[in-house]
Amino acid sequence: MDTKILLEARSATKKFGGLTAVNAVDMQINKGDIFGIIGPNGAGKTTFFNMCTGFYTLDKGNIFLEGQDITNQPSDVIAHKGIARTFQNIKLFKYMTVLDNISIGSHINTKTSIIDAVFHTDTYKKDEEYIKETGMEILHQVGLEKYSDSLAGNLPYGVQRKVEIARALAVKPKILLLDEPAAGMNPIETDSLMSFIKMLNSMGYTIALIEHDMKFVMNSCNRIIVLNFGEKIFEGTPEEVKNSVLVQEAYFGKGIAVSRGLSA
Numbered sequence: 444m445d446t447k448i449l450l451e452a453r454s455a456t457k458k459f460g461g462l463t464a465v466n467a468v469d470m471q472i473n474k475g476d477i478f479g480i481i482g483p484n485g486a487g488k489t490t491f492f493n494m495c496t497g498f499y500t501l502d503k504g505n506i507f508l509e510g511q512d513i514t515n516q517p518s519d520v521i522a523h524k525g526i527a528r529t530f531q532n533i534k535l536f537k538y539m540t541v542l543d544n545i546s547i548g549s550h551i552n553t554k555t556s557i558i559d560a561v562f563h564t565d566t567y568k569k570d571e572e573y574i575k576e577t578g579m580e581i582l583h584q585v586g587l588e589k590y591s592d593s594l595a596g597n598l599p600y601g602v603q604r605k606v607e608i609a610r611a612l613a614v615k616p617k618i619l620l621l622d623e624p625a626a627g628m629n630p631i632e633t634d635s636l637m638s639f640i641k642m643l644n645s646m647g648y649t650i651a652l653i654e655h656d657m658k659f660v661m662n663s664c665n666r667i668i669v670l671n672f673g674e675k676i677f678e679g680t681p682e683e684v685k686n687s688v689l690v691q692e693a694y695f696g697k698g699i700a701v702s703r704g705l706s707a
């Protein structure tokens with residue numbers, strides 16, 4: 444297998460009862476990509492992320508990380524292997540500081556067990572130091588160090604989103620999956636998030652994101668797949684997606700698609 448390919452889905456399929464939420468989807472994300480997954484509500488985008496990260500089992504098909512078959516492995520195992528994610532709704536601990544929120548993400552990278560934590564063993568103490576240091580290092584890298592002592596819940600929405608993404612970096616992932624990172628943001632926050640994601644990418648992170656904001660996708664992704672009713676209906680560059688009548692029909696319905704066009 445080509446080592447350039449970081450995350451691959453082959454014929455990935457998920458059914459819920461009679462509904463095929465994701466149907467035979469093929470995808471190849473290369474190292475260094477900012478890869479976009481778009482499509483109308485209910486198209487199967489979040490389900491697909493859940494399949495890639497072990498939250499849902501596949502009914503058919505396979506998921507590969509750097510050529511290694513990780514299909515249907517438990518989500519914690521997949522996280523350890525290098526796939527990190529954020530969720531559609533912010534899941535920060537509001538009454539904890541930013542640094543503590545980041546540290547929770549780091550725990551996955553350490554050997555601390557509950558017993559170590561309860562009895563404050565040497566392993567625990569060493570891990571605590573390591574975790575704090577790593578947390579500060581990450582905040583520093585991504586330019587959020589000034590918020591380290593702030594309570595997460597007191598920060599503006601746009602900053603909370605960045606902290607959530609920074610927390611996902613604590614596991615030192617090979618790829619970062621972001622589910623609608625710009626949802627609920629105003630245009631200024633959206634622009635700032637876009638710069639943030641591009642910065643992470645230039646630092647070497649490969650990113651896959653689901654996003655409704657077409658401008659966001661068109662201006663940040665180098666490659667895009669379009670899902671509709673669980674099927675991949677198109678794949679291409681932002682320019683190709685923008686010009687695809689198929690994609691316009693999926694979003695706006697037949698007939699009006701051509702006259703409206705996709706605004707980017």
Ligand SMILES: Nc1ncnc2c1ncn2[C@@H]1O[C@H](COP(=O)(O)OP(=O)(O)O)[C@@H](O)[C@H]1O
Nearest residue numbers: 459462464482483484485486487488489490491
């Ligand atoms: N756990 C589940 N049980 C049953 N149906 C589900 C479940 N998760 C998602 N679905 C269904 O699968 C389809 C795709 O949902 P989803 O992946 O959330 O879409 P998207 O993220 O593209 O908006 C929808 O019809 C949704 O209702």
Ligand SMILES: [Mg+2]
Nearest residue numbers: 488489490531
């Ligand atoms: Mg979704």
